[in-house]
Amino acid sequence: MSSISLKDKVAVVTGGGKGIGQAIAKRFASSGAAVAIWELDEKAGNETVAAICDDGGTAQAFSCDVSDPESVQNASEETIEQLGQVSILVNNAGIAHIGTAETTSEEDFDRILKINAKGVYNCLHHVLPGMVEAKSGVVLNLASIASRLGISERFAYSASKGAVLAMTLSVAKDYVDKGIRCNCLCPGRVQTPFVDGYLKED
Numbered sequence: 001m002s003s004i005s006l007k008d009k010v011a012v013v014t015g016g017g018k019g020i021g022q023a024i025a026k027r028f029a030s031s032g033a034a035v036a037i038w039e040l041d042e043k044a045g046n047e048t049v050a051a052i053c054d055d056g057g058t059a060q061a062f063s064c065d066v067s068d069p070e071s072v073q074n075a076s077e078e079t080i081e082q083l084g085q086v087s088i089l090v091n092n093a094g095i096a097h098i099g100t101a102e103t104t105s106e107e108d109f110d111r112i113l114k115i116n117a118k119g120v121y122n123c124l125h126h127v128l129p130g131m132v133e134a135k136s137g138v139v140l141n142l143a144s145i146a147s148r149l150g151i152s153e154r155f156a157y158s159a160s161k162g163a164v165l166a167m168t169l170s171v172a173k174d175y176v177d178k179g180i181r182c183n184c185l186c187p188g189r190v191q192t193p194f195v196d197g198y199l200k201e202d
Contacts, residue, residue: 017044146161
């Protein structure tokens with residue numbers, strides 16, 4: 001059990017069914033939070049919930065496509081109805097892409113930005129109002145080392161994560177006086193199913 005208590009907190013973790021998101025969800029639950037896993041892969045989300053509940057934690061999975069505003073709104077409303085007001089939002093969901101500015105198609109560029117960047121916006125847009133009303137909240141965005149350093153053949157991915165970093169700084173400035181903290185993690189390569197997927201493309 002973690003020494004940090006999140007008792008009576010409701011934590012949303014997008015993409016919490018696998019990898020880093022799953023690890024965050026489990027850690028938060030072990031610290032006492034009720035965890036809402038917003039996951040496109042419903043099977044993965046339910047498996048993580050089962051693992052958390054088997055360990056005595058509280059969690060529930062909600063079907064959510066972060067790139068779809070209506071899906072995010074529905075997940076937000078269902079989370080509040082079933083678990084309570086969201087006090088922690090972890091924007092973790094994202095996808096990878098390999099390519100340079102020349103080899104990345106417009107379709108792929110738009111797809112990466114829609115999920116990795118606009119997905120963060122969608123979640124912020126629907127969760128922040130409740131935090132403002134409560135005058136309390138924490139937002140944690142998962143960017144990447146790619147947002148700060150040049151990484152070969154990660155053109156669209158780096159652009160999307162650079163946007164996440166910029167949004168983090170903006171939200172931190174805009175909401176610090178409203179009792180809301182916003183921070184960003186920029187991890188390097190972590191061996192997860194996410195990484196396994198794009199390594200196959202190398």
